[in-house]
Amino acid sequence: MSEPHSGSTAVVAADSGDQEPSSPVPTGVPAADDANPAVHAAGNGFASGIAHSLSDRTSRLDEIRARARARDEAREQAREAHAYVRAGGIRRRRTPEELKNVVERGQALLHGTSLPGGPGTQREASAEAVIAWAVREFGPWLAVASSMQDTVLAHLVSRQLPWVDVLFGDTGYHFAETIGTRDAAELSLDVNIVDVRPELTVAEQDARYGARLHDRDPEKCCAMRKVAPMKQALRNYEAWATGLRRGEASTRRNAPLITWDERNQVVKINPLAGWTDEEVEEYAARNGLVVNPLHDDGYPSIGCAPCTQRVENGADKRSGRWAGLDKVECGLHA
């Protein structure tokens, strides 16, 4: 018994007993591609095009994977080398007195004179020059701090000190966009991101101090989740570079390029102190850098989610931070 046929096939019945029975043939289609060389060739070309395209994609993926592996290896080697230096493998960490002398030398070299146009006037050094000095002076004993509002400072420093440690204060209260910016920075820049975390998780803090401490006592919350962990992390370094800029807030109006950070007992370097918002944006655009998407969504200053609000056009850029409270700084830069 023959198999039932389906679709648009038809059976051509045998018209005499001495003929072979006909095979089922699709209506309007040649019995086999072999019967039509053009169709056969087109079919082969199509198949080989797909094969080529798949093989191109596979080799591109292989290249991307190889590059990612090479980056991971380079990061790991640099991490070990930097850790070796900071463990005293080449020299010990300098004492506060020695580091204060370094600050004085740096200020004399890089700070401008205070009388614009006067005799002996010297312009303040550029961000690149300040970073070059810091890299010469500290090498792997230098860290960068980043809130992941943008990646400009991390990029600037990594160009002169590849795989520099970038300290990210991971408070547990960040916007998803900020964590995404952190991850994108790790993938796209030659940096080593170090997540600086508080002793207590948010759940542990809630259990010990009650929920929403940030609403009731933001000073205490910032002290535990930002200031203390960063102080602890900075014990591994002689200097930190921050993205502090004079134009950001009245509290930052006098930010120097180089200073002694008494609280953390390290040298503090603010290479972008004199940069405007436009200069930061222009640098990020020119170098194709990752910027926190919230920045273009009404958040000119980005901190923890519970303590950061959108800001009206033209309003003080930091007015969305701890809005309605008598608090303008978290304490890291006090």
Ligand code: SF4
């Ligand atoms: S910014 Fe707000 S949530 Fe973040 S540590 Fe400070 S008080 Fe806590």
